[in-house]
Amino acid sequence: MTSTTDLAQTIEQPDADSAAGPSMTRLLRPHLRSFVAVALLQVIGALAGLAPLLAVVELGRTLLSPGPIDHTHVWTVVTAGAAGLLVRLLFTAASAGIGHLLDSRVQLTFRRQLAASLGHVPLGWFSRRRTGELAKVVNEDVSAVHPFIAHAPGELVAAFVVPLVSLIYLFTVDWRLTLITLIPVVLAIALVPLLMLPARTREQEAYDAAMGRIASSVVEFVQGISVVKAFGGGERAHRAFLTAADDFVSIFSRWVRGMSAVAAGMQLALSPPFVLLVVLIGGSALIASGGLAPADLLPFLLLGLGLTAPVAALGHGFDDLQSAGRAVGRIKDVLAVPPLPEPAHPRPPQGHRVELRDVRFAYDADHEVLRGIDLVLEPGTVTAVVGPSGSGKSTLVQLLPRFFDPTHGSVLLGGVDLREIGSRELYRRVSFVLQDVRLLHASVADNIALAMPQAGRDDVVRAARLAGIHDRVLRLPRGYDTVLGEETKLSGGEAQRISIARALLADAPILVLDEATSFADPQTEQAIRRALATLSGDRTIVVIAHRLETVADADTVVVLEDGAIVERGRPTDLLERGGRLAAFWRSRQSAEIETHGGVLRGDEPR
Amino acid sequence: MIRMLLRVLGDEYAWAMRRTVILMTVTAVVEGLSYALLVPVLRALLGSTPADAVPWLVAFGAAVALYAVLRYISDLSGMRVGTTMLRGMYHRLGEHLARLPLGWYNAGRIGEVSVLAGRGLLQAMGVAAHLLAPFISALVTPLTIVAVMTAFNWRMGLAALLAAPVVAAIQARTARATAAADAERHERDQEAGGRVIEFLRDQPLLRAAGRTGERFQLLDDSLLDVQRASRRTVLATLPSAVGLTLTVQAIFTALLVLGAHLALGGNIGAAEILAILVLAARCADPLLSLSDIGGKLRGARSELARLEAVLRTEPLREPREPIQPAHHGLEFDAVTFRHGQRTVFDEMSLTVPEGQRLAVVGPSGAGKSTLLQLLARFYDVDAGAVRVGGVDVRAISTEGLMARIAIVFQDVYLFDGTIEENVRLGRPDADVAEVRAAATAARLDEVIERLPAGWETNVGEGGTLLSGGERQRVSIARALLKNAPIVMLDEVTSALDPMNEAAVHEGIEHLMAGRTVVMVAHRMRTVQRADRIAFLDGGRIVEEGSHADLLDHGGRYADFWNLSMAPAARE
Ligand SMILES: Nc1ncnc2c1ncn2[C@@H]1O[C@H](COP(=O)(O)OP(=O)(O)OP(=O)(O)O)[C@@H](O)[C@H]1O
Ligand SMILES: Nc1ncnc2c1ncn2[C@@H]1O[C@H](COP(=O)(O)OP(=O)(O)OP(=O)(O)O)[C@@H](O)[C@H]1O
Ligand SMILES: [Mg+2]
């Protein structure tokens, strides 16, 4: 009982501001009963484990006592010892079993909670973190909590209760020898603070940090393997990994060296030979002086070791416990990240007109990427956003699914500020093809149906046809059930078309395409453009494109330069007016005319 | 186990490892033997002449001191061997991974490699540092004690010895019973590891799809699987752990009964029997800890097995006597190449004379990127040959081949770090002027000027802190800086606006004059600048020639060209 609250407190300690996010205690509370059961079973089992030792003691007393030996008494003692063993066996096994099962459940709870809270933190938070390190929190760090859950409740309690009971018993036998028996324990405990010196703590933190660096460099290593190979000439490209590993190992060995003397001292103090030596020296002195009956030495030899065993077990698991504590700290840090605020009273948007009002945005405070954007996207129109690379096009459209909130101004959907729309509602209304195409390690069908998991196969196929990828999918080893990244990989253009199919299937009233056809060949590009044109009339569509052929079809073109809109209007008007868009146009046409008169050919009807 | 460890490690660590094992064994034997001295001590103390105990006690003290020294030395030796091996293994793993063929890296590998490099290696190497000493002492000390017991009373000794085969049998059974559960557990761990990474990396995608509001099914399923698998492991280990405890306790009970019987029969002195029972109690604890240590050892062992499996995966075979290519022309000679069942190239032939610029055009999925990957020997062909400078790429050393090729990939990947670090990856010893020239050619100078941190701008993992076009320009600069005679460009300006695109191509042409260039592009404007154009479709080159020739020919290429010019002409 005590231990569970202890545990909860230890876990709570690392920082006090647990107001944000669900606290560990709350996560653990549903399991309280199991914790108590684990502790109780362990205590009963451990106490029963004293019985056989006491049986030997009693046997000794009987055998060494002068006079005739009481046979029945001897056999009763032996039976009691055996029974104690059996009880211990059953109870400790049950305790360990329950403890470990509990552990797997608690780990699941933790991981789910971490996933839930990571799914709600602002996206900007991720860009400052490394995937590998974060993944380590969810995987390894949660696993590292294991000793807290599976071992600490039972063993910690046993480690206190059993010596306490033995001590009381030993005191009734002989208090002087009890004190002597305690010498090794005291020695060992005296060394504990040395394991927690600031230098040690620093080393442990460095150790954890180095492990985190390994985790993140491995992720980069595998993901960037092509670059590693092409630019690796003599291990340069994966140097990050090797450096991280070297760092880790040297910190590790420094730490081990720092610890080894203390740890060795501790282990020696607790080792059975040393304990026996102390007890025997004390015992023989007392016996020689006549202060102790020889038979009374036995309980000390047998139980004395029992006194130190739990401390030894603790000492052995001390590193584990400490690293578990630090892991819990990291888990808590992640859980404590405030989520992107959800509106308390979500308002339903009226229609799907999108309006940006004097929107400003900066990823870093010192560098504004959007500088006062006013823009209306009318339902039933296609708006093309063009502009030089780095001008903020992707940033602008990423405000629509609320990947980021503007630092100034507001984005309205159907007359309602995005911040007042529930995220579920918002995602239903906006579908998005990202500039960076990403496919999940899942079947083609699941990839296409990502936003609509309940969609039927027919719908998936229809979307795939529209996106011009259906034929290719049919030629995959298992068609729509082929697992991407495992059974096959796709080419850049094929992957892009899958992600277009994904957005088309989602069938949201607002559709954003961020350079969705940059890898498409001219034929595919045209097919997709036609498919988009056939989408029902009421949609609000935004496209970012560098190919002017795509832009020419739009109702409105917005030219973005350095985070501000420098030109907007119908494409034909803008071209006539001879402004920025026309300059873009010219730079490319001149290139064509200069060469082989392609434009003339292009003029011919096909 | 040790043998496996040594096999994975190679010979350089064998000696240190053996020495450590021997040291540990000696320590355990000394511990066991020191207990032998308990018998005379107790005999004296429990008997009528307690004073006789003193010399034995002194001897016991000396034995304990010896034990302490030995233990310290062997622990230290274990640690030292452990850390050296750890360092060695990280390097071996890193170098091996870099040499594995690209085909090995499928979507599941990220989880596998993460687990391996994170906890796996540590666990496998932890054998020497943490597990070996307790394991050896848990085995050897009880055996020594039993030997001592036998010397004092053969009946009790024999009874205790009965435990040995049973314990061994149980250990073997445990290993078998848990192997399946362990393996499954590990597989689930890897899967979940991969899923977690995917979940984190693809947050924008998942958010846009509204998949983070509720539980993301793919991730949640894998987390549930981990829980189920670990429950199965617990249930699989429990019976053997109970069995081991039961055996040890049964033997202890048997000794208790036998001792009582012998004592009651007056066959043996009371002091002796008590001393032996104290020894028996000393045996029990280490034996009981065996199930715990055994479990950890099995875990380490399977990590080691997985490490070995990865290290045994054949890397791309290196030629025994590498040949230096004489020039920098390229040639595909009747190349057939398959990705699984999909035939990407079917007896495809193509040559690029040294110094020429070839553009490869074709429908999406035709195999353009694959063509470049074959040149860089990321995969080996199934039939035919890919030659660089007249030499089959399989006969050129990887280093030699990579030194000749600069490549810009279709999917750009940058490493977490500054822009400068990423560009310099192309050639770390390049001087400032060269770096600047590459940046200017790639139009990266414009980016550097615009971003507040300039060259020091952090690009983020994969380059995600930059815009698509900025990232692409960093990767172009990286390749240009490499200054290799063969340049391969895969859709390198796909994310660039027309003005930047034109500028980048001019820059590349200027800086790469005289090199052999193979470029893949969908934007026809880019293509027409090449000396020659090859149209790839259906696994073969279907058209080849200059822009003008191909337009005149009026085939597939002309179709592509007209299609992409149509809207422009319409205005
Ligand atoms: N996550 C981020 N953190 C910090 N800065 C960023 C981030 N994403 C983009 N930027 C910066 O913001 C600016 C605008 O980027 P954005 O992606 O919106 O450009 P873009 O117009 O889409 O360009 P491109 O055509 O190259 O894709 C760039 O200078 C880029 O470096
Ligand atoms: N690992 C793989 N396993 C199976 N098929 C693959 C694999 N990698 C690529 N493919 C297939 O091989 C074909 C050629 O791919 P490649 O990437 O070379 O096409 P590409 O011509 O570059 O296309 P894009 O213009 O779309 O980039 C594609 O159909 C692709 O799906
Ligand atoms: Mg962009």
Ligand SMILES: [Mg+2]
């Ligand atoms: Mg490609």
